[in-house]
Amino acid sequence: MTQMHRITLARRPQGMPVPEDFALEADDMPVPGDGEVLVAVTHLSLDPYMRGRMDDVKSYAPSVGLGEVMTGQGVGRVLASNSKGFAEGDLVTGITGWSSHAVLKAGELRKLDEALPPSTALGVLGMPGFTAWAGLNSFADLKAGETLVVGAATGPVGSMVGQIAKARGLRTIAIAGGPEKCALARDTFGFDAAIDHRAHQDARSLRAAITEAAPDGVDVYWENVGGKLLHATLPLMNVHGRIVVCGTIAWYGGVDTGGPDHLPAVWRQVLVKRLRVSGMIIFDHWADFPAFLAEMTPKVAKGEIAYLEDVAQGLENAPAAFIAMLQGGNTGKQIVAL
Amino acid sequence: MTQMHRITLARRPQGMPVPEDFALEADDMPVPGDGEVLVAVTHLSLDPYMRGRMDDVKSYAPSVGLGEVMTGQGVGRVLASNSKGFAEGDLVTGITGWSSHAVLKAGELRKLDEALPPSTALGVLGMPGFTAWAGLNSFADLKAGETLVVGAATGPVGSMVGQIAKARGLRTIAIAGGPEKCALARDTFGFDAAIDHRAHQDARSLRAAITEAAPDGVDVYWENVGGKLLHATLPLMNVHGRIVVCGTIAWYGGVDTGGPDHLPAVWRQVLVKRLRVSGMIIFDHWADFPAFLAEMTPKVAKGEIAYLEDVAQGLENAPAAFIAMLQGGNTGKQIVAL
Missing domain, CATH: 3.40.50.720 (NAD(P)-binding Rossmann-like Domain)
Structure with missing residues (x-):
């Protein structure tokens, strides 16, 4: 495996995005530097806020640049680690972007509980x-x-x-x-x-x-x-x-x-x-995230909180799933399984 | 003095009120019943909220009915009292309406500090x-x-x-x-x-x-x-x-x-x-009114808080002063002196 794939912003959408606003690109597999971790993404989150990031307007977060990878949270397995905090095979989440693989700093990753389905970290517990x-x-x-x-x-x-x-x-x-x-x-x-x-x-x-x-x-x-x-x-x-x-x-x-x-x-x-x-x-509330997880993780594990996921298969189908989601085509949390 | 005067709502305004929306009426001097007080109004407050009361729409306060006296706060002197709490000559304030005289229940009146100009009870301390x-x-x-x-x-x-x-x-x-x-x-x-x-x-x-x-x-x-x-x-x-x-x-x-x-x-x-x-x-905050008076009355008395009043003369001029106020013609608190 020497190649990775990603979805980039090919042009800025006018109103509702269309498939041509995105591009699927291949690149060399990235190599983690000191303190960095290489993650093979298994699940990617699609969220409505991403639409705002596609516009070139000043907002609460920077917009995605033309040709840059679409932003987003992913879940995956550690493929290689140059950080003591992570080992090969660890289940982790972080802002991987719409990518098959991503290199992140150890501080940008969080280890996940193996007892719960990995995708819950993107939705009900994300x-x-x-x-x-x-x-x-x-x-x-x-x-x-x-x-x-x-x-x-x-x-x-x-x-x-x-x-x-x-x-x-x-x-x-x-x-x-x-x-x-x-x-x-x-x-x-x-x-x-x-x-x-x-x-x-x-x-x-x-x-x-x-x-x-x-x-x-x-x-x-x-x-x-x-x-x-x-x-x-x-x-x-x-x-x-x-x-x-x-x-x-x-x-x-x-x-x-x-x-x-x-x-x-x-x-x-x-x-x-x-x-x-x-x-x-x-983003104003991350300090409370541990309290949220402490309260809600047991409820999700016991089935006291219901959640639904719509899962699209394959990174190449992320743009279509995203567009459908913006049009209300999804029912639950929209996930892309890689 | 056997007659009183009042300004009533003659018709509902379309947009900005015009003089014909108001009527000046004379009536017999009212007689206070048990527990009631007759007040001779000396100063009347004109406020923007009154415009809303002229419309027949459900709002946070009842609208003024056609032919009814325009609502509003006044300051005046007690002319006759059937309440132990008030004596002839007391300086008081209450919802007198746009009237030369009004009968109110003792509980609807508040005695004012004689040391301050009476009109301050309608503006800076009202x-x-x-x-x-x-x-x-x-x-x-x-x-x-x-x-x-x-x-x-x-x-x-x-x-x-x-x-x-x-x-x-x-x-x-x-x-x-x-x-x-x-x-x-x-x-x-x-x-x-x-x-x-x-x-x-x-x-x-x-x-x-x-x-x-x-x-x-x-x-x-x-x-x-x-x-x-x-x-x-x-x-x-x-x-x-x-x-x-x-x-x-x-x-x-x-x-x-x-x-x-x-x-x-x-x-x-x-x-x-x-x-x-x-x-x-x-109206949600009246419970805090004593705290407000306690804090601000000394500051007003010492001149630490500035205030401006525009004073129109005579009840009959209240409609014109009100219309001018809605058009920004006033500078400070709009008062009518009777």
């Missing part, structure tokens, strides 16, 4: 699960008896948001695309109600459905989505409600800035309902 | 001053060395926001309409910089001026205004900035909901900057 846990703990002020609404509810963040909130005594309402996902939300993730946003053409119709599912109003809205779901939910917020802005996937593929201007109405809702809107990015 | 104090304490998390931006900065809320923030070591930037108000903001209220929004046609131009005045970015934006100032300031917010949404006077007179839709860009700023946006209404 960044998405941690995002849900940290965001709810830091910003949502959950109280038993309250009602929570979350979109993309069978995804790895939404499904964890729902399960944590449910465990704390909230009424949980899932918004998902299609009857199959709604059934999963109820049956697998335990949501009290699930609403198919595709069955509602506009915010008004979706709002009527949420109103029926949330007879006491909405206290916590976890924002994964933006767009129609935000417009539907906001007028249902109770006084002193909380909104955690974690993602706006409905707006990722380029935003139609035609009218009407929704901002005045949203600002008015924030004012009259005394809402608290908190933007969150998980 | 709801506006308290709004600034409570909002900053509850939501703004002020830290010395940070930068604060506030619009309507010579108004009774904005000027107190600036003075409190300045006293806590922040760099304070006033946005006000016209060079006279800007000079007042700097010279009377101690803002570090003042920007005339009328000199800037669009948000981009205003943003350039704020950028110059805030070389380290903006940590706290006190939202009195909405519209152009919000669009100008939001991109300048620092990571983990705080926005206190207290009013949106730019949008009070009816909102043009033409495009573009600013919401996606605002939501993205909230996300990537991890902003905290808190809606506030002072």
Whole structure:
């Protein structure tokens, strides 16, 4: 094995990415230097935040340069180690990028528990699960008896948001695309109600459905989505409600800035309902990651936390799986198995 | 004196109110019942929130009914009392409405310190001053060395926001309409910089001026205004900035909901900057009012807190003064002296 493969950013997408925005490249197998570790990637994570990294705009993290490897977290086995901390065969995770192999410094890798499926480190016990846990703990002020609404509810963040909130005594309402996902939300993730946003053409119709599912109003809205779901939910917020802005996937593929201007109405809702809107990015919270793992790893191991994965096969299929995910084609956490 | 006068809501305004939306009525002098007090109003407060009460929409407080007296706080002298707590001649304040005289229950009145000008109970030591104090304490998390931006900065809320923030070591930037108000903001209220929004046609131009005045970015934006100032300031917010949404006077007179839709860009700023946006209404904070008075009354008495009042003469001139205030015609706290 003298070659490695990687997916690079071939050009910047206009709106929704297309396959031609990516390139599959081969290169010589990298050699780890002093204190470095060579990892053979077995599982790669695909996440919505990567869409933002493809744009050349100033954001909370650097964008991927043209011709550079697409960023992302992977899980794999150590092939060669020049660090005392790691030995050949260790199961590890780190920011490998969309690559078959990666050389990382020992400090950039974390050893994984062999007792759990390796891919859990990318989803339920990785960044998405941690995002849900940290965001709810830091910003949502959950109280038993309250009602929570979350979109993309069978995804790895939404499904964890729902399960944590449910465990704390909230009424949980899932918004998902299609009857199959709604059934999963109820049956697998335990949501009290699930609403198919595709069955509602506009915010008004979706709002009527949420109103029926949330007879006491909405206290916590976890924002994964933006767009129609935000417009539907906001007028249902109770006084002193909380909104955690974690993602706006409905707006990722380029935003139609035609009218009407929704901002005045949203600002008015924030004012009259005394809402608290908190933007969150998980990178602010890594100090709490050990506490998250300590709390949630046993629950996942015992099957008390459900999770779903969609697995695409082969690095070469990562772009198509990524594009499908941005269009809502996945059901659970999107993984690429190499 | 057997008659009283009041201003009632004659019809609901379309956008900016006009004089015909109000009516001046005469009525028999009311007689206080058991436990009630008759007050002769000497000073009446005009506040932007009253515009919202003129609309027949569900909000945080009931709207004024057609033909009903306009709501509002007044200061006056007790003319007759059927309560042990009050004696003729006492200086008091309460929700008198836009009236020459009002009968209130003893529990709805508060006695005032005769050592201070009566009108201070409506502004610097009343709801506006308290709004600034409570909002900053509850939501703004002020830290010395940070930068604060506030619009309507010579108004009774904005000027107190600036003075409190300045006293806590922040760099304070006033946005006000016209060079006279800007000079007042700097010279009377101690803002570090003042920007005339009328000199800037669009948000981009205003943003350039704020950028110059805030070389380290903006940590706290006190939202009195909405519209152009919000669009100008939001991109300048620092990571983990705080926005206190207290009013949106730019949008009070009816909102043009033409495009573009600013919401996606605002939501993205909230996300990537991890902003905290808190809606506030002072009615949630009354429990802290004694603490506010205890802290700020001595400062006002010693002249450590500056305040400005615009005084209109005569109840019949209240509508015109109110309309002028909504259009930015006032400089300080708008009072009507009866």
